Amino acid sequence: MNQHPPCPDTPHPLTRRSALVRGGTLALLLTAPHIVRGAGIIAVRVWPAEDYTRVTIESDTPLKTTHLVVPSPPRLAVDIQDLQLDPTLRELVAKIQPDDPNIARVRVGQNTPEVVRLVFDLKRDTRPQVFNLAPVAAYRHRLVFDLYPAHPADPLEQLIAQRMKELGSTPAPAPAGKEDPLGSLIGQLGDKKPAKPTTPPKQPSKPKQPEPAAPAVRRSASGIVIVAIDPGHGGEDPGAVGPRGTREKDIVLSIARRLQTRINRTSVGGQPLRTYLTRDGDYFVPLGTRVAKARRVGAQLFISIHADAFTRPEAHGASVYALSQRGASSAAARCLADKENASDQIGGVNIRVRDAQVQRALLDMSTTVQVQHSLALGSAIIKPLAAIGDMHKKSVERANFAVLRAPDIPSVLVETAFISNPQEELKLRTAAFQEKLADAIFAGIRSHFAAHPPKARSRKA
Numbered sequence: 001m002n003q004h005p006p007c008p009d010t011p012h013p014l015t016r017r018s019a020l021v022r023g024g025t026l027a028l029l030l031t032a033p034h035i036v037r038g039a040g041i042i043a044v045r046v047w048p049a050e051d052y053t054r055v056t057i058e059s060d061t062p063l064k065t066t067h068l069v070v071p072s073p074p075r076l077a078v079d080i081q082d083l084q085l086d087p088t089l090r091e092l093v094a095k096i097q098p099d100d101p102n103i104a105r106v107r108v109g110q111n112t113p114e115v116v117r118l119v120f121d122l123k124r125d126t127r128p129q130v131f132n133l134a135p136v137a138a139y140r141h142r143l144v145f146d147l148y149p150a151h152p153a154d155p156l157e158q159l160i161a162q163r164m165k166e167l168g169s170t171p172a173p174a175p176a177g178k179e180d181p182l183g184s185l186i187g188q189l190g191d192k193k194p195a196k197p198t199t200p201p202k203q204p205s206k207p208k209q210p211e212p213a214a215p216a217v218r219r220s221a222s223g224i225v226i227v228a229i230d231p232g233h234g235g236e237d238p239g240a241v242g243p244r245g246t247r248e249k250d251i252v253l254s255i256a257r258r259l260q261t262r263i264n265r266t267s268v269g270g271q272p273l274r275t276y277l278t279r280d281g282d283y284f285v286p287l288g289t290r291v292a293k294a295r296r297v298g299a300q301l302f303i304s305i306h307a308d309a310f311t312r313p314e315a316h317g318a319s320v321y322a323l324s325q326r327g328a329s330s331a332a333a334r335c336l337a338d339k340e341n342a343s344d345q346i347g348g349v350n351i352r353v354r355d356a357q358v359q360r361a362l363l364d365m366s367t368t369v370q371v372q373h374s375l376a377l378g379s380a381i382i383k384p385l386a387a388i389g390d391m392h393k394k395s396v397e398r399a400n401f402a403v404l405r406a407p408d409i410p411s412v413l414v415e416t417a418f419i420s421n422p423q424e425e426l427k428l429r430t431a432a433f434q435e436k437l438a439d440a441i442f443a444g445i446r447s448h449f450a451a452h453p454p455k456a457r458s459r460k461a
């Protein structure tokens with residue numbers, strides 16, 4: 001029962017192709033054997049990333065599979081029933097890139113007259129997820145392989161590794177069982193003694209029990225302030241697409257990286273700021289995972305970056321949003337939240353497997369304090385944004401954005417401009433305008449921290 005007026009649809013670049021497929025035009029292009037039996041493969045896509053590599057096989061009917069994980073050497077074997085090997089599926093072999101962190105190569109063959117077998121040779125121990133997605137947006141049926149590393153890198157350790165690289169040192173081992181690598185990093189930084197070359201680095205020749213972190217180390221863990229920057233969409237979810245084909249996911253990642261550069265060379269009250277990007281590549285990250293990742297590193301602010309789109313090309317300007325779990329500040333804000341929240345369906349979430357952490361993050365209700373701080377952060381960003389371009393809305397709007405639901409982190413979503421507006425699309429593509437946007441958001445972060453100094457960092461379990 002929906003009492004609200006319907007939200008307008010935004011144009012999608014794949015809609016035409018999708019209509020073509022549905023209309024049967026594509027079937028005429030297929031040779032007879034493909035029509036005779038089994039599903040037709042529409043496309044294969046590979047999204048390699050350090051977090052996980054996704055392989056998608058899009059087809060006109062759902063694909064039935066069985067799969068088997070072989071541990072040594074690590075492989076994933078998949079049998080797809082009622083399928084004839086065709087050139088589109090064969091393309092998968094060439095689509096695996098040498099620098100894919102998870103897949104070494106894939107082999108494709110017709111195992112029996114009815115069964116196509118795929119064998120993924122993996123670069124490391126992997127926990128694969130294999131699942132089907134029903135048609136959504138411009139996509140038909142998708143069969144998805146998500147190849148997650150069995151031993152994922154700790155994002156805090158990665159922040160430390162980056163920091164240590166800057167300082168030309170290597171991190172100390174974390175205490176067993178009580179890992180707080182960031183704490184030990186900051187402990188070392190806090191000491192600030194020049195590294196003594198007298199002690200050679202210890203080789204792990206025999207297992208030794210590292211000493212627990214000293215209280216001083218824990219105290220000095222407050223020395224770093226992490227800002228989570230969340231580039232919207234990614235991978236199978238391109239986000240909004242401009243009239244010239246500019247994809248929101250590419251623009252917002254570029255702006256996020258420019259913002260990262262600014263943040264990482266800044267300190268607030270003597271505490272160095274560090275950026276945590278919830279997505280640092282072209283792959284899909286579910287909305288709840290973005291929130292969980294930011295909480296896990298103890299981020300003190302969360303800023304999601306997007307580009308707006310509307311059916312009327314005249315719509316223009318930037319806007320900033322905060323969470324409302326009880327109604328939206330306007331019908332337009334509600335529609336925007338609906339559209340952004342659809343990222344999980346378009347990007348493709350495996351609904352059978354939900355991270356417990358993600359579940360928790362989504363179940364917690366945001367506090368009044370979080371919302372107040374989010375509104376303050378939003379206002380602080382609007383001021384410098386208004387100085388560099390038009391504003392679509394002059395005050396912080398509110399709606400139920402899934403990605404803003406961290407109950408303990410002030411969170412805002414910035415719509416930088418309308419990618420559906422031909423002039424703004426052109427601007428969004430330029431380095432100059434992306435720099436200006438990064439400058440403006442960064443100025444907002446600084447003025448927010450001036451009014452609300454960051455707290456001592458604490459790691460969320």
Ligand SMILES: [Zn+2]
Pocket residue numbers: 232233239240248305306307340
């Ligand atoms: Zn978006």
